[in-house]
Amino acid sequence: MISDSTIQSIRNFTAERDWERFHTPANLAKSISIEAAELLECYQWMPEAPASDTRHVQEELADVLTYCIMMADALGVDMDDIIMGKLAKTANKYPVEAVRDSFGEYESRHLAARESGENAQYHS
Amino acid sequence: MISDSTIQSIRNFTAERDWERFHTPANLAKSISIEAAELLECYQWMPEAPASDTRHVQEELADVLTYCIMMADALGVDMDDIIMGKLAKTANKYPVEAVRDSFGEYESRHLAARESGENAQYHS
Amino acid sequence: MISDSTIQSIRNFTAERDWERFHTPANLAKSISIEAAELLECYQWMPEAPASDTRHVQEELADVLTYCIMMADALGVDMDDIIMGKLAKTANKYPVEAVRDSFGEYESRHLAARESGENAQYHS
């Protein structure tokens, strides 16, 4: 789990250093992407080369989670609430009976959405 | 917080659809990066254009968190443990007395690390 | 521009080190994301803090481009061809007369696509 005690420790870490002013939602969104890529780097050349050691992977995952916690704080949202809300929406999009045992069924729903998503290009 | 109940709901969602076999650490690392970028997209053209609406931002953050929870599960780690472990390490790297009120002090520590980090190019 | 001479230099760099076997399209896709995040890191705390210096930004952009060149090679495609092909498709999606002077017109087309894109969650 992620306890309220952990969340408070992160708040204290930030406040002690007077770093709150940098933690805008936009900057935290950038930070989450940056740390996610450092986690991805642990698997950059797999399977042709091995993954990074476990300790390093755990540290990079911790970094992503820490910035996510900071962002939930900046947005004033409860993480359980937003996760469970989205999970319900996703469960409806991918009903068990439709997608279980059928990658094709998942894929057609996914590709249909992707095709529409490709409209969003070179926007300004 | 992120409760054990939420974590179990995510496990159930995955198991119902028989999707565990896709959730390798490497695939989950890719998924975290992919969702992080969808969250970043909410702020793509800021400040010249407005950010996405709050509901959408929350849904994208929920997606990142959900994949992080799946990855912690796949790695068999407790999220409180890895977060608090990394926070202690980071607190040592950026002592309060050194970095508070001094972006320059933070920046020199950060850049020194970055310069070294630039050795890691085009590796295979 | 990116000349054929530059592309050949990158091929030589890879071949000299016997690194072709790691340069699968999947690994190169990961690499492009990893380097893109290092470029993004140059702007992590803007505008509250300054961006990285110009030289560093250029080096990170060069890294992204280099991996893109390697990927085009791995896919056996010509970069001019794929760019111009996609540009034509995008020009149709965002006709000048519709989007010029109207962020709202762009935004509605973009959001409509995004809403559909949100179907693609937690897939395996």
Add this chain to the structure above:
Amino acid sequence: MISDSTIQSIRNFTAERDWERFHTPANLAKSISIEAAELLECYQWMPEAPASDTRHVQEELADVLTYCIMMADALGVDMDDIIMGKLAKTANKYPVEAVRDSFGEYESRHLAARESGENAQYHS
């Protein structure tokens, strides 16, 4: 290659829509990361599931390249110059005689840099 003609077509596309004001280096850096993740999504569940079709992969790679071209323009740099400059620097970091046939040699150089890079956490 990427010809000057292609680069000019991209400039025209942007100018026709009056979109230059959104194309700041910071926004373009975000855009490159966002498109890189859409390319990565083509390989999200590999190898357990197949990659996206070739046409889709090429379109996503085209998107990354297009934003890179826009960013080089915004920075006022020539892509051949910055790529060749960085390639020379990287060739020195990974001498052929050291890294060829020795993943261990590459890995130790890479990990040494990575360890230093881990200092850059939770900065503001």
